[in-house]
Amino acid sequence: MPQRSFSRDQHFLLPPSLDDLIPATHPLRFIALFVEDLPDTEWQALLGTVTRPHRRGAPRYAPEVLLSVWLAGFTVGIRSSRKLETACRYDLAFIWLTGNQRPDHNTLWRFYTEHRDAMRRLLKRTVQVAVAAHLVDLGLQAVDGTKVLANAAKERSLTPEELRELDARVDAEIARLEAHQAGDDDPTPPDLPGELANLETLRERITAATKQIEASGQTSKVNLTDPDARGMKTRHGLRPGYNAQAVVAALTPQPDGRRGRIVLAATVTTAADDHGQLVPMIEAAQLPDHPTPITLADGGYHSGAVLAACADANYVVAMPEARPAGESAQPYHKDQFTYDADTDCYTCPQGQSLTFRRRDDRQDGRQLLTYRAEGAICGGCPVRSACVGKQRGGKVLTVSVHDAHLRRHREWMATADAQMIARKRLGLIELVFGAIKEQHRAHRFLLRGQKAVDAEWSLLAVGYNLKTLARVWAAAVHQAGWSPQPGG
Numbered sequence: 001m002p003q004r005s006f007s008r009d010q011h012f013l014l015p016p017s018l019d020d021l022i023p024a025t026h027p028l029r030f031i032a033l034f035v036e037d038l039p040d041t042e043w044q045a046l047l048g049t050v051t052r053p054h055r056r057g058a059p060r061y062a063p064e065v066l067l068s069v070w071l072a073g074f075t076v077g078i079r080s081s082r083k084l085e086t087a088c089r090y091d092l093a094f095i096w097l098t099g100n101q102r103p104d105h106n107t108l109w110r111f112y113t114e115h116r117d118a119m120r121r122l123l124k125r126t127v128q129v130a131v132a133a134h135l136v137d138l139g140l141q142a143v144d145g146t147k148v149l150a151n152a153a154k155e156r157s158l159t160p161e162e163l164r165e166l167d168a169r170v171d172a173e174i175a176r177l178e179a180h181q182a183g184d185d186d187p188t189p190p191d192l193p194g195e196l197a198n199l200e201t202l203r204e205r206i207t208a209a210t211k212q213i214e215a216s217g218q219t220s221k222v223n224l225t226d227p228d229a230r231g232m233k234t235r236h237g238l239r240p241g242y243n244a245q246a247v248v249a250a251l252t253p254q255p256d257g258r259r260g261r262i263v264l265a266a267t268v269t270t271a272a273d274d275h276g277q278l279v280p281m282i283e284a285a286q287l288p289d290h291p292t293p294i295t296l297a298d299g300g301y302h303s304g305a306v307l308a309a310c311a312d313a314n315y316v317v318a319m320p321e322a323r324p325a326g327e328s329a330q331p332y333h334k335d336q337f338t339y340d341a342d343t344d345c346y347t348c349p350q351g352q353s354l355t356f357r358r359r360d361d362r363q364d365g366r367q368l369l370t371y372r373a374e375g376a377i378c379g380g381c382p383v384r385s386a387c388v389g390k391q392r393g394g395k396v397l398t399v400s401v402h403d404a405h406l407r408r409h410r411e412w413m414a415t416a417d418a419q420m421i422a423r424k425r426l427g428l429i430e431l432v433f434g435a436i437k438e439q440h441r442a443h444r445f446l447l448r449g450q451k452a453v454d455a456e457w458s459l460l461a462v463g464y465n466l467k468t469l470a471r472v473w474a475a476a477v478h479q480a481g482w483s484p485q486p487g488g
Contacts, residue, residue: 048118069088070108244266245266332349
């Protein structure tokens with residue numbers, strides 16, 4: 001077959017147009033439209049009081065350019081300011097996005113550090129765009145958490161005792177270096193020697209970590225590189241990281257048949273487990289003028305207190321209860337005892353009453369109620385050995401103060417409708433976590449500190465939503481036959 005000729009010395013007869021660089025349906029075109037459509041209120045919240053450029057000094061880059069670059073980076077998996085600088089120089093899509101401007105990494109980083117907390121607002125903006133376009137299934141949502149590694153080495157996680165030992169070694173080494181400097185005849189240099197300066201920095205980190213332990217009263221390890229990170233169970237063992245939470249809803253059926261997801265809310269916590277995160281996440285995902293969807297969650301969120309809080313807020317939640325198989329089927333398990341709210345009594349399978357005796361507030365936060373049957377009645381019961389066992393006196397039943405909520409939820413989860421709904425959880429949210437970690441390269445956070453990491457996770461959710469919305473927009477553009485060319 002013939003071969004195409006090429007030459008690196010060829011010249012264009014006419015100057016090329018920027019619109020010729022990328023196709024009409026490129027995702028970065030949607031990002032540009034998204035930024036251009038931001039209302040003044042959003043810009044005011046993002047930029048604060050800086051709304052107009054100064055008359056003097058070097059010309060600044062337009063905030064629209066810098067914001068577009070960062071949103072595009074989080075959409076395609078680039079979160080480094082240096083890599084974004086390279087993209088603005090050599091990537092045709094970024095060259096189009098910036099109008100052939102080339103902000104350096106320092107400029108990009110300053111904009112990011114100054115405005116990343118406010119940029120979290122854009123997550124709600126992406127959701128509003130999706131809802132306004134009738135793209136979100138408002139009947140069902142799923143909440144879950146995933147462990148994301150911190151930007152910190154495992155070896156830098158130390159116990160309080162190890163911190164004290166390291167502090168003593170650092171103090172001794174600093175004293176040795178200072179004594180060595182004092183013995184020199186040369187004048188003292190204006191700056192500390194590099195070795196001594198590094199030790200001073202390490203001592204500051206040790207002091208900060210020690211104060212954090214004393215303030216929180218924790219006895220677990222603290223990481224010197226990122227003191228906010230906590231030991232999280234991962235597939236690689238116990239590593240310093242964060243528990244990244246998200247609420248996800250499905251897209252309505254699309255003409256191309258492809259399925260999509262929208263992240264409704266995202267935050268980061270240092271708690272290793274998910275208890276206590278369910279209600280705040282549902283509240284964060286609330287949409288104005290829309291009823292709260294049914295929320296799907298796994299067993300890690302399940303507790304009586306959580307179910308009680310959901311009931312108080314009128315949240316319908318489908319989540320399994322982590323219990324040993326067949327435990328409740330035992331003939332004299334506490335679930336076989338019926339409760340009467342009017343008399344505040346439980347009735348055993350043999351028809352005998354157990355009356356309230358006391359309430360215990362445990363140190364772990366659990367609130368337990370104790371009910372007991374009369375010893376004389378249980379003593380003559382034919383099933384005493386199977387029910388009471390070797391315990392003296394009457395049958396003792398210890399239940400949670402939220403036992404009524406637990407029972408109602410258990411009964412509902414046993415229905416066919418609840419089981420059918422609960423099966424949709426994995427397919428609804430696990431795909432989102434997989435895409436963010438793999439396609440957006442978010443196996444590890446780049447920033448340090450919970451506040452910074454929380455903003456980074458929110459922007460990862462923004463990037464995921466923008467990528468989803470861009471695909472829907474591209475399908476509509478393709479169907480309409482729109483072209484960026486003149487006359488298109």
